[in-house]
Amino acid sequence: MRIEHGWQPSEIERLVDIDKATASRLIFTDENLFRLELQRIFMRTWLYIGHESEIPNKGDYVTRKMGNDPVILVRDQAGRVRVLLNTCTHRATLVCRADAGNARGFTCPYHGWVFGSDGALVATAEDETYGGKVNFRNLDLRQARVGSYAGLVFATWNHDAPPLDEHLGDARWYLDIMFGHTPRGMTVLGLPHRWTPTNNWKLGPLNFAADGPHAVKVHGPIVDATLAGGNGARAMIHQALLQSPSVSAGPYNGIWTQGPQEMPEWMGHPPEMVALYEKTLNPAQVALFRRCIASVGTVFPNFSWVYGPVSFDMQADPITNFFAIRVWQPVAVNRTEIWNWFLVEEEAGEELKTRAMRAGVRTFTAGGTFDQDDSEAWHSIQRGSEGEMSSTVDVSFQVALNYRDRPIADWEGPGVAYPSNYCEVTEFNNLVQWRAFMTGAR
Amino acid sequence: MRIEHGWQPSEIERLVDIDKATASRLIFTDENLFRLELQRIFMRTWLYIGHESEIPNKGDYVTRKMGNDPVILVRDQAGRVRVLLNTCTHRATLVCRADAGNARGFTCPYHGWVFGSDGALVATAEDETYGGKVNFRNLDLRQARVGSYAGLVFATWNHDAPPLDEHLGDARWYLDIMFGHTPRGMTVLGLPHRWTPTNNWKLGPLNFAADGPHAVKVHGPIVDATLAGGNGARAMIHQALLQSPSVSAGPYNGIWTQGPQEMPEWMGHPPEMVALYEKTLNPAQVALFRRCIASVGTVFPNFSWVYGPVSFDMQADPITNFFAIRVWQPVAVNRTEIWNWFLVEEEAGEELKTRAMRAGVRTFTAGGTFDQDDSEAWHSIQRGSEGEMSSTVDVSFQVALNYRDRPIADWEGPGVAYPSNYCEVTEFNNLVQWRAFMTGAR
Amino acid sequence: MRIEHGWQPSEIERLVDIDKATASRLIFTDENLFRLELQRIFMRTWLYIGHESEIPNKGDYVTRKMGNDPVILVRDQAGRVRVLLNTCTHRATLVCRADAGNARGFTCPYHGWVFGSDGALVATAEDETYGGKVNFRNLDLRQARVGSYAGLVFATWNHDAPPLDEHLGDARWYLDIMFGHTPRGMTVLGLPHRWTPTNNWKLGPLNFAADGPHAVKVHGPIVDATLAGGNGARAMIHQALLQSPSVSAGPYNGIWTQGPQEMPEWMGHPPEMVALYEKTLNPAQVALFRRCIASVGTVFPNFSWVYGPVSFDMQADPITNFFAIRVWQPVAVNRTEIWNWFLVEEEAGEELKTRAMRAGVRTFTAGGTFDQDDSEAWHSIQRGSEGEMSSTVDVSFQVALNYRDRPIADWEGPGVAYPSNYCEVTEFNNLVQWRAFMTGAR
Amino acid sequence: MTTEAARRVIDDALYRRVCEFYYDEADLLSQRQMGQWFALLAEDIHYRVGFPEFYEHGTQRKVGIGNPYFDDDHTSLKVRVHLLGNPTTTTAESPPSIYNYFVTNIRARWAEQPGGEIEVDSRLLVYRVRASEPVPYILGARRKDRLRAVDDGFRIARRDAAIDQAIIQAPNLSFLL
């Protein structure tokens, strides 16, 4: 309301041209659109906040972001998970400046107001000075709606949003495969890595929604070096990507790249773990997971994951699966903060955990052999999109024109699947969701 | 006019809700409001420029800022104090890039135009080339209106503003206490310290207008360590702040914290100096000053001072009063330059001056034991205010609801006084003045 | 269209007051005007891209900028010079991130699309996935119109702009003197120096359009030290500037400072080179060039050159002419990238080339003895122009009032000449051209 | 100085050789002579780069087993070095970035355990400019190493580094510390 963003809904609608399967580059570069995104997307839908395993005990907290708002994810003294706006109701000071801690509550550094771990105002600087003129309950910390699915904690400021379960809808079947394939579920391996690519926040989610062909070009060398010990893996993955399913299901879009038939099943998974998976997932889920060599997906707007097997030396380094989840935090139209966690099954032994950690940090993080090259590509997109002339050229998802009317007929999971990770349909669907929120259709 | 700021006066009015004693956080974060402030406040009212003791001799000058305009404070060759816009009337070059100096005039570095210390154009690059077609008097440096009170030099671009004396009005009685308590007045101890907190410029003036309770929380540890030798000072100051007067008088708002009765009078003041004060001030002023353990005040918009006694070791370090004045320069909506001077009575001996300097630099400056913590709190306010959700939560001055109708009945000074430094009334009054300027009511 | 720039044509017209020969400082400081400039000037007129000698062979390329768009200047495999928009038609990635190279084509780092050196799309990630639904010719790299004059390559996105020859018009006679005074023309001495003054991009072109008097003030000391061995050169150049012609011819404005009669002709030019000049140029051109001690000019909007003789020690260092061309790239309203090349005649021997290079790098570059002081002056203009009060003071070209109606009657070259480098007419004409583009008159 | 502390002091000549080793190493890393750098590593190297977190005082909570930015051995470093050292196998470093490695505060002493290993502690400032981004990235770091003396110099047997940013102010870390 305060800022005249200068964008009419009809104009926003045209930014993503559904017929042509193209989009304007302005969605990555226009500052007013960025401000609108904060209002129309980040204030209106469910956002991923953290994993329950990050705050196992009462009083455990971690600080996070929802769009450009700082929040605290805390397990209160009653054991309930809460998401509190991290700003004092007195004069707006951050009540917590740590990344993580355990506390009975939060004491504001400015005048010492005390809030409980449930966000309730416990004491002002001097309660008597109010002379009873103020209802202190109005000065509790603001709280977001909180929902949790498969250990994943989401929150939203929008009290009109559907419940989390309904919001996730068909996506849950796929979240189950990744986050609920053992009885006790996943656990994080540490606090998140954070780094700051110099590109619009949407490039990451789009890539993870998921971009098959870039893997051959950008990651071909590291795929060759880590997936098959330096020989032929790039050609194998090229074919696998061409022939594997891409899925749109509710707010979720992603790929499930399948290794070739001659490749062993459950690569990198110890038999005792596999037994747990087969017991926990249903057969269709197992069928999708057991030969999966890359599961990459995005839940709109800014939550993604990436999973797959690697070995840095087929002789010396047993194949291990990395599994990273990440949030793409919007910082500015051309600046994003990536928050990146590594996960492993709660049931995994210490040795498997350590191997999973190493597989993760060597691949998908700021210094990871995969991510370091993606970030350069994304930066180059931002630089390539900012010019006046460049703004007149649309970005293309036109492979979708060839696939979107030909979904996989006998797909056993919910949602819609397309027969190639090169299809560009699921990536584009992610933008179609963006368009719906930005025009107010959702 | 050139920038569509998008703010209607009625909307600005609502930003500070007088009934509720609250204000929108947007006043600290909205870039358009910041631009409006430069126009509606900094172009329209009297601004503090410097102290006369900084330019004792003819030709002495220092460079300063008025809002975002660079100016030169100079004592011209005739001895008159002038404030010149530091930008060449030829092509806008800064005619002076030094912080301080002594000069007969200013020679522009670009084409060598020469201006006198009174701002008059003395020579262009080649006067003859104009062929008499231009009136050189129109090309003198622009000058601001200048006024001086108690050694404090103010200036304004607004020729419709009331004279400085009228503008200060009731504030003068309090300025007299601080800046005119000896026959020769105050003198600066050196050129200003300058540093750049990452918060809106108004947070400082508000705090100094003055925020009693924060002293207990933020400064409790250093108060304990410096005011009573490590023991019980925090509790003492807590009670003192609760029970001491806060004053609004014209553009001035501030506190006069009174030490308890059992505390000696004139702490840190040598008897020979006290004799001067008692001779110079009137009895009501003396009464307010003699047991004052904290005088903190703001003259709207961005001039403040802080004064009080400290000792870093009750055994080894005699109690001494620090006295700092400062200007909160608006640099960007979330960035401020603090200019901070230390002062002492002109009549003070060298040893007292040195002690005053040390008391000052150890407490109220970038590395000062008080300021370093304030700046972190203010930064945290800025960070806490910028989010979309956070913007919907107002900042509270609601203790004022309990005090604003109950001023001290028998207050002997001008203006209105309230019986507690916790009252939040004077802080809020500072914002009410802001609202008046921003809506054009002033 | 997307950004409401808030500037009406009539308001823009008033920014440059032709009657008064003044201009508003907002042209250097207003962010919306800066955005308009990118659209109305940099998208609509011919821009200098590079010199043919930078890409002598097939496949040679260098990367450049047109306004805020990245482009590639390449000599394609057929030998044709092309200017390609450096952004992939798939997803906007820079297809080339090097400063220079030689390549058969450009492979996008993201999905590996391959473009020929002529910009044609050669291969997508997997052509078959499009199923023939897309015309790949629409996905060739975007190309600018290209023109070349005297080795200087220009380009424009505007298909309605007049051809380059027509656009340059009368300027060509002067470009011939500088860039075509030998049969084989000029050649660059290396890749460009690039640095980033913190001022509006127009200050450089204006200065080079050309500002006579600043040379005496800013460069007096280095002129004294380099032009006449430390003695009296400043006084000499002062007189020369006062009495030498300034020229406006089409998009060109500049000065041709003539040494005094007693000074030898062709200073710093070896006789064998002079013979080439006299054979190549016409007599009127030779007459202007032979005693020229400073040729400084700008071709609107952002291409300039500077030329002149120097010696760092009249005993030990033979007089040599430096010759630099530069482009003032707009980066932000208060930030410019200078791209600066040194040139020499293709026919020059190695020793002359080395001397020309040294004369160049010691004078006109980031660390040059001339430029380092200009940049400080320009920075000081930007700092002096940004304030609210400062914005109300216009910049002055009022010497023009005395000269603009008195051109040199018997001028032998095309365009209009004025009898003094102090006249300010040609500088102001550069702004008049700016006004024409910005109001849409051109 | 205690006897133990005295025993661990290395003599000036060796100290100077250690310093030279670090300056030489800085050359290799900053000029991306990755293969030559790899030759400086012991085969049992453990290479680790951790990062700081801001914890509430008194509650440095342990979340999971911990995940540094780098946790490499000879095998995985070989892959990294291969990719980074070859312009055709890296997007991030092709064209190669400009790097300058400033090594300061070098302290060396014999390791507590006998066996001729040297503990070295140093501070590192990395200055980096990428082809696509002209503004330099400046990263502070500290390194605790274990060097093993060999005939032609030293081998790095262990590196425990920590970067000085909790939120890395760059799009990637396509270099080694």
Add this chain to the structure above:
Amino acid sequence: MTTEAARRVIDDALYRRVCEFYYDEADLLSQRQMGQWFALLAEDIHYRVGFPEFYEHGTQRKVGIGNPYFDDDHTSLKVRVHLLGNPTTTTAESPPSIYNYFVTNIRARWAEQPGGEIEVDSRLLVYRVRASEPVPYILGARRKDRLRAVDDGFRIARRDAAIDQAIIQAPNLSFLL
């Protein structure tokens, strides 16, 4: 070299000990071991941190008696160290910031006056990241110190530092140089 200059040269072993002292001190300051750092100070220490101003040439006007950023003695440093070293007594440094202290250009010589004091000149680059601000603050400084040799090392008897910013580009200086 004059005889006096020669007399003031300190030998290599002592120079190396001085350098180690500075690197050790950098550890203490950057890891906020304030109490241990305080133990390095002589009781009569005068600790001063000045700042530059830009004066018109020829007119370095003296305004007042001058006011450096820090002007401390043992007593006031004790208070500073107490506050900064304890998370419950500082807002600015709780959670503690990340610091890295790069010490370079160390030169040492015997002081002119006899008595065994050493003059040390060094440059210091401070790299700092606060919990609430991920962009690092990088501050240059120079220090002129007087060290006094004692049994277990040195004591700092005087520190005359100067920071390299006329307008400090940070919200505060909640650290010591």
Add this chain to the structure above:
Amino acid sequence: MTTEAARRVIDDALYRRVCEFYYDEADLLSQRQMGQWFALLAEDIHYRVGFPEFYEHGTQRKVGIGNPYFDDDHTSLKVRVHLLGNPTTTTAESPPSIYNYFVTNIRARWAEQPGGEIEVDSRLLVYRVRASEPVPYILGARRKDRLRAVDDGFRIARRDAAIDQAIIQAPNLSFLL
């Protein structure tokens, strides 16, 4: 170590004198004692400051004869030093900027050719604040020098420096490296 390499090693005392020379030089340059700095130069000095470019791998195209940022001899440096050292002959440095020169990674060895010249390699971080711009400019550089020993110290006979920015992030380079 080969015999040739061994022959080129300089002893510790000389190395320390070389380091001191660089620290003294840093003082002169950073405090703009330009005349004194000039006195450190050999009369046949060749002073050169190059810059990096980002070339496509395999095609480091040579364009022209090349043009470094500085290519000076004794004569032209005399002019530069004269202008920069005098507030009335420079706009850029009047008032003078604040400079700090951090010199690290110093390595020295005897030059290959006999004749007593020393090759020195170092890294330089320049920290600069101008009167009109409070935000510091931080520039990395590397220097390869040739020193000549003379009675009262050394003379710089050759300096081959390179700055670490392809696009200089400052309005000018009104200082010497």
